[in-house]
Amino acid sequence: MPHVRIGLAGALLLTVAACGSKSIDREAPRPRPSDWRQIVTAPDRDRLARWRAAWIAGLDKATAAGNAAQVAAQGALLKPDAALDGPLPPQGDYSCRVIKMGAQTKGLMDYVAYPYFNCRISMLDGRLHLAKLNGSQRPVGDIFPDEGRRMIFLGAMMLGDETRPLPYGRDGERDMVGIVERVASQRWRIAFPYPRWESTIDIFELIPKG
Structure with a gap:
């Protein structure tokens, strides 16, 4: 009965096609979350919740160590409540530097202002992306919308001659969480x-070039 054999072959082809379709569906990439709350790790969520305590402790240690004039010279940069409207930084090249306050261990300085380096903010895979381009410690990660006058940075620290950053959440020692403000x-x-190393709070300054 040839018509029966054809029917079975057709059914088999349909089954294979359906299985192939399901396989393709399973392998399709999922869209990346746009809400930082769906990505942030528990330890970093805790750091964010205690940001003010870190800031005040860092300022107190810096001034107690004789750096009051240096702190005051930075103006709004080191004041915890100086944020303005419009926290979204534009895409482009920046001069950036780090100021560390409040040593975590004895023997380290309670106030250190590093020289300016090169940074870039760009759009990468649908997210606003920040990368410090040179220096021995280079934060790399994404900037997410948040409420009010701030945005949230989630990223990882690149070290030395590394050429590729670790994905956020891969290594707790490298993960970075920060509050972006203008x-x-x-x-x-x-x-x-x-932060994981050296200080109680790091302030990362960004000034657009040109």
């Missing part, structure tokens, strides 16, 4: 409370 017409900052 503090002047052309001046942004990212506050990193309780």
Whole structure:
């Protein structure tokens, strides 16, 4: 009965096609979350919740160590409540530097202002992306919308001659979480409370070039 054999062959082809379709569906990439709350790790969520305590402790240690004049000279940059409207930094090249306050261990300085380096903010895979381009410690990660006068940075620290950053959440020692704010017409900052190394709080300054 040839018509029966054809029917079975057709059914078999349909089954294979259906299985192939399901396989393709399973392998399709999922869209990346746009809400930082769906990505942030529990330890970093805790650091964000305690950002003010870190800031005040860092300022107190810096001034107690004789750096009051240096702190005051930075103006709004080091003031915890100086954020302005419009926290979204534009895409482009920046001069960036780090100010560390409040040593975690004895023997380290309670106030260190590093020289300016090169940074870039661009759009990468649908997210606003920040990369410090040179220096021995290079934050790389994404900037997410948040409520009010701030945005949230989630990223990882690149070290030395590394050429590729670790994905956020892969290594807790490298993960970075920060609060992005605008503090002047052309001046942004990212506050990193309780970073993994050296200080109580790091303030990452960003000034657009040109």
